[in-house]
Amino acid sequence: MAIVETTQAKLEADVKDVKPVLLLFTAPWCGPCRTLYPHLERFACEFDGRIKVMKINADRAIEARERFRIRGIPQMVFFVNGNEYARLNEVTVTRMSLTANQWLDDLGLNVRTNYSTAQRVTESDRIWLSFAGDPAVKEVCIARLRTKTEKEVSPPSDCLAGGPDQFEIVIGAPTALGSLLDAVPRTRLMEIVEAMPVGADLRQVTPDVLYEFVYASEWAVMPGLTGPGAELATEIMMLHKREREGLTIPADAWDAIRRSAVHLRQAETQSIPKADMLEALAWPQYDWPVNDVLHGMRILCGVRSFPELTEALGEEIRRAHIEDSERLDSELGEPPSGGGEAREIWSERYRERQATLERQRRAANPKLWSLYDRYVEHFNATTVRLGSEVACLLLKRLGENSLADNVGGRNSVRG
Structure with a gap:
């Protein structure tokens, strides 16, 4: 089961689920949030059927942010029977994993599916092919990067791929590589992207x-x-x-x-x-x-x-x-x-x-x-x-x- 994206209009109904709900308040510009997503996705699959894992864009849910007194993001709130059970304010990948597992332990739900082992085998066998093996795809990506201005707030990896959450699909490499690209000086970025081989497993x-x-x-x-x-x-x-x-x-x-x-x-x-x-x-x-x-x-x-x-x-x-x-x-x-x-x-x-x-x-x-x-x-x-x-x-x-x-x-x- 993938992460469900909710909105302010649907939030109240979404958290009133028979299953516990894990909700992450996030935003498109939030770097730490982007780090959490792959781990949150894996968590959702490991506990498929036992809990519902959701995220909400805090920038578009002002009333929800005020209602739950969200002071900063990312922030994680856990609901049981529609009511807040607990929350984690300083969310890191490690604390998210340990804290969420502890909450499920408290409820007697911490029995994982076989997803974890099977998925890791699948992931390790996945064939990555940079730029789909097509030099023309790389040229389009580089052209997008050249048009990026200093005023744009989106990360370079999003610009390169043509939008958020597109890096693995378009670039054909793990999102972790995109995070590395976002960390290098802008003056070196084009040189690095041009050095990325076409049709390689990166x-x-x-x-x-x-x-x-x-x-x-x-x-x-x-x-x-x-x-x-x-x-x-x-x-x-x-x-x-x-x-x-x-x-x-x-x-x-x-x-x-x-x-x-x-x-x-x-x-x-x-x-x-x-x-x-x-x-x-x-x-x-x-x-x-x-x-x-x-x-x-x-x-x-x-x-x-x-x-x-x-x-x-x-x-x-x-x-x-x-x-x-x-x-x-x-x-x-x-x-x-x-x-x-x-x-x-x-x-x-x-x-x-x-x-x-x-x-x-x-x-x-x-x-x-x-x-x-x-x-x-x-x-x-x-x-x-x-x-x-x-x-x-x-x-x-x-x-x-x-x-x-x-x-x-x-x-x-x-x-």
């Missing part, structure tokens, strides 16, 4: 690039970890090494690793950026949530290479942002439904009040916020450097793929 490109990026590049995760975080990272890396040797890792082993990663964050035995990074890595390589991994690398590398921002100062800044956000919500309430003048007035008041609170923070502690400004500048520069590294690794890997194709070998070449 499924191994993303796992290979991320493996080298995470474990073997100058940005490697391991040097920045100590204590329990380093121990868990070593366990995760060893599982990935075994995968690359062709060994099958039992699903239970990955489940245990993910629980350990979430527990590490909850126990506060590791800084939040490091714990979030471990959460993102705790998956088989073909299932890596690419956006989560890349975001975790940006945060981790940004903090690691800016020692002036200690964990204590970082937490102080984070809490200040949370407090100001909660204060704004309390003072101004929910935005008016729909668009129009009332919503514009509310938005202007929100921005003005937000600016006032920020000025007050900066006046009270100028040294801290000057440090924060320097960190933001450093983080942005780090993001560009990381994107450039991903671009270089992609070009290297695509070159290997093209060479293998030319000599008549298999198109998925492990690095």
Whole structure:
């Protein structure tokens, strides 16, 4: 059973189902939401017939967003007998999987179908053919990319494929590769797309690039970890090494690793950026949530290479942002439904009040916020450097793929 897309008009009837309903509030522009979709789809199929899995575009469901007090997206709400049973606010792939399974355990419904094993076999045997083996398809895709302007908010991978959710169909490669393309600097993007071979199996490109990026590049995760975080990272890396040797890792082993990663964050035995990074890595390589991994690398590398921002100062800044956000919500309430003048007035008041609170923070502690400004500048520069590294690794890997194709070998070449 696939994910069901609901609307504001149908939502009330949809959640009043005899089966429990798992609802994800999302939006087309939300990068983390795009990371969740393949995992949510798999979850829907694994529990086919036991629950209904749905998503709703929060931008087109203002009343529903206000009714359920959705402060940010992605956000997941679980309904039983039409009533809210529980919710998850900070949704990552790992937390979504573990939390939803726990909810089903509580209801005695956590008995999976045989979908998981069968589907993985099918997925591993799937034949990928980039650009449908047709150079003309690639030319059309490149032409679309050339016309993309800086003002367009859609990701480059959507533009390349001609729309959202079309990457696998049109490009003939896993969506994870599209997420990598979205992460590289725009100045390198065309070069990379032009390097993508026609008629090749590109499924191994993303796992290979991320493996080298995470474990073997100058940005490697391991040097920045100590204590329990380093121990868990070593366990995760060893599982990935075994995968690359062709060994099958039992699903239970990955489940245990993910629980350990979430527990590490909850126990506060590791800084939040490091714990979030471990959460993102705790998956088989073909299932890596690419956006989560890349975001975790940006945060981790940004903090690691800016020692002036200690964990204590970082937490102080984070809490200040949370407090100001909660204060704004309390003072101004929910935005008016729909668009129009009332919503514009509310938005202007929100921005003005937000600016006032920020000025007050900066006046009270100028040294801290000057440090924060320097960190933001450093983080942005780090993001560009990381994107450039991903671009270089992609070009290297695509070159290997093209060479293998030319000599008549298999198109998925492990690095």
